Amino acid sequence: QVQLQESGPGLVRPSETLSLTCSVSGDITNAHYWTWIRQSPGTGLEWIGYISYSGSTEYNPSLKSRVTISIDTSKNQFSLRLSSVTAADRAVYYCARQKGPLDVWGKGTTVTVSS
Amino acid sequence: EIIMTQSPATLSVSPGERATLSCRASQSVNSNLAWYQQKPGQSPRLLIYGASARASGIPARFSGSGSGTEFTLTISSVQPEDVALYHCQQYRNWPPYTFGQGTKLEIK
Numbered sequence: 001q002v003q004l005q006e007s008g009p010g011l012v013r014p015s016e017t018l019s020l021t022c023s024v025s026g027d028i029t030n031a032h033y034w035t036w037i038r039q040s041p042g043t044g045l046e047w048i049g050y051i052s053y054s055g056s057t058e059y060n061p062s063l064k065s066r067v068t069i070s071i072d073t074s075k076n077q078f079s080l081r082l083s084s085v086t087a088a089d090r091a092v093y094y095c096a097r098q099k100g101p102l103d104v105w106g107k108g109t110t111v112t113v114s115s
Numbered sequence: 116e117i118i119m120t121q122s123p124a125t126l127s128v129s130p131g132e133r134a135t136l137s138c139r140a141s142q143s144v145n146s147n148l149a150w151y152q153q154k155p156g157q158s159p160r161l162l163i164y165g166a167s168a169r170a171s172g173i174p175a176r177f178s179g180s181g182s183g184t185e186f187t188l189t190i191s192s193v194q195p196e197d198v199a200l201y202h203c204q205q206y207r208n209w210p211p212y213t214f215g216q217g218t219k220l221e222i223k
Contacts, residue, residue: 045159045202045214060211061116094158100206101149101164108158 002026004095004106011112012089018082018111022095027076028053034078035098036069038091039108046091050098051078085113117141117205121215129223134190136218138203143183147207150179150188153200153217162201163188190220198222 008020020036028034030053038046049059051069059067063082071078082089090113097104118141128134138148146166151159161170163179166186176191190197203215 044216045204047210047212047214049210058210062211098212100147101161101170101204102151102159103161103164103170105158105160 119215144207
């Protein structure tokens with residue numbers, strides 16, 4: 001039973017870079033994509049992007065200029081970096097396993113943007 | 116980008132009654148449609164994929180139907196534990212994968 005757990009700072013200063021890591025219990029396989037999603041109050045779920053086992057990525061065009069997703073299969077982890085954050089990036093960030101639908105989700109971590 | 120629109124925004128149903136939630140896509144997604152349940156304070160859980168297939172462990176009272184641009188999630192007999200926010204998501208065209216704004220299910 002694969003489980004995912006997000007970790008990282010809960011507070012990021014405006015204009016700085018948000019960095020989160022997702023730890024996977026169980027193997028990161030090449031049968032799935034490894035995905036980041038966020039949820040802001042009142043705006044629903046937003047797909048940020050995914051990475052494959054081999055490291056290929058796809059990003060939401062609305063965030064593409066600021067997002068980097070990386071993977072470390074030796075540690076069973078993948079990571080999110082979002083640069084130049086503003087108050088609009090305040091959200092609960094989830095990591096998930098994806099093969100079309102998202103079938104396993106982490107519990108989520110809240111990120112606040114404030115000086 | 117495919118826009119997903121859910122209705123109603125809030126649905127109030129008595130225990131034991133049927134609940135019908137709708138999701139519309141701005142263009143055809145064939146059957147590449149998933150539904151998620153998000154209980155208060157929890158992460159979303161996959162309910163339905165392929166528009167009508169129940170995910171593992173999902174009770175039979177949850178069913179999905181539709182194809183193309185119009186989809187429905189039906190809860191045949193609502194239970195108190197079904198209070199949640201329900202999301203639809205298309206995975207036909209990406210990036211990006213897109214979600215609806217959600218329907219909040221309340222119990223009368």
